[in-house]
Amino acid sequence: MKKYLLLLLIGSSFLTACAQDQFQRTSKGTMYKNFTNNTGDRIKVGDIVTINAIQKTDKDSILYSSYKGAPIKVQVQAEGDMMDVLPLLTLKDSAMIKVPTDSLFKDPHAQRPAFFPKGSSLIILLHVEKIQSLQEAMAEREADAAKKQADEVTLVDKYVADHKLTVITTASGLKYKVVQAGIKPKPIAGDSVYVNYVGHTLEGKIFDTSYEQVAKSAGLQQIGREYEPLKFVLGQQGIIPGWQEGILLLNEGSKATLIIPSKLAYGDKAAGPDIPPYSTLVFDIELVKVVRSKAAAPAAATKKPAAKRTTKKKTTTKKTTVATKKQQ
Template sequence: MKKYFAFLLVAAFATKASAQNGFQRTAKGTEYRMLTHNPGDRIKVNDVITFEVVQKTDKDSILFSTYRTGRPAQAQIQPIGDLMDIFPLLTLKDSVLIKVPTDTIFNGHEDKRPPFLPKGSNLLFLMKIEKVQSLTEAMAERDKEIAEGKALIAKYQADETTNTDKYIATNKLLLKTTPSGLKYKINKVSVKRKPLAGDTLLVNYVGRTLDGKVFDSSIAAEGMKAGLQRPADSYQPLQMVVGHGEVIPGWDEGLLLLNEGSKATFIIPSKLAYAEKGAGDDIKPFSTLLFDIELVKIKPGKHVPVKAAGTKPVKKVAKPPIKKAVAKKTS
């Protein structure tokens, strides 16, 4: 749906409007009505503008609104399209209503015309200019935002490391650490075989944040104790194919270190879990996660080369254990 309205927006900006009463017409025929007009320098070619825009039908049904998305639009002014008739008329904080006949938008594209935009109807664009910058100013602002974002991420990562080290020291944990940063401890040793990438595993688990919050579990007693909102009959070992990105990278790496029947504790840094995005209400951005794991059974499968643990979570977020625990998060 978003792509469809994006098509309408681009098409409207490149088409000519027909005359209607109450609107002024530019030399190229674009119709507009100034709602507010302020003194000051007018917009020029290559300026970068930040603006709010509402797109609606002539029956006043809103199709798109930056006010609703909470993020204004931004564009660099280029000497193409009929809106270049409009922008040179505007200054900072000006607002304007632009009318575009849908017949010109869908000329040659009638198959894309929706029922709510019949022939003879119009699209209305209500625009308000919130910021006008030179290209140099806009690029400097962008570079500053990027630098500030990197600095903030570095701070969050440093805080995460500090909190993890403090947790390990407080609980006097003796852990091994892999090159990727996964920390683990084998709590129950087994001499049975280890899995290979492509094997199907049955896994019992309890997932916690470092503050002790249980966000998911395959074990009924643990889930009910933590008050997890899930059906009682859903508690059973998780079945998943290891090494295929079906779970977070920390799981894919850690499970390959275990033997069938063994139990372990994983401490998984956010870069091997949900990084800066987090997952739901319980797993905040840059959260290190703790899992108590039991590798219940290995079902041999098609073996593939092991995926190296990366610094970013896989695009498909983990199926249980975490997905069920954060039911509010949708993809």
């Protein structure tokens, strides 16, 4: 936070100074001012650069700040105002880029925001945090992913132990516990299923439910939503793999807990503020109803021609034919 405020103060003072000092221009005409001029290798096209940035109007109104979230990682390209300036910088450099908004709204049909009147500028303040080659960035990402996956396994094992759960683990890594077994058959791919559920993180944070009262208690109630069992067709896209696999293991009417690892859920992607990357999810579910898919009617059995048996009686020369049906 102190770093963020300090940069704002620095940015404001530089804006005042730049009103008098002339900006430099790149070979492509982008206006910029480098505040630091550190020594070291400069950024190259193709590098992966981690930066913190603030976007503001030339009246000092902040439009965006990465300091309120996370630093930005970008691969340096050959085109663009910021991309034009990055190759002039090195590690820990800070710079200001001035982009005339008239160049951003050349299309007469484009909607120009009121805070960007004609003749105004977009100001970008940036600080270079890290410079990597593509290979270095990929290696870092893979190492980070491996660590998060290992941490995820540790957290799941702790959750199971802390809650004294006896679970079955499938080959895919799905863990489940049947709380109440149903007596009707299990569904198969293609069947439509109706499922009530409460989804929460390992920390107990509820992020979704089909029960209205649970949604109210968790502060998740959505106006206009009908709280009822979720209906979907097993095997169709749109449902995470952990659900697809888990529900196939249950008889209709069953209640169960599914502990779904991230690789069977959202993987390395976030799914809203409560589900960061590499999150194991827990679902308490009830398989309320199964509607069997309409399988193609089996072809009618073809009857074999009736066999004919001729019986000769000794007392007469008349032939009697008896048609018999062969038992199928």
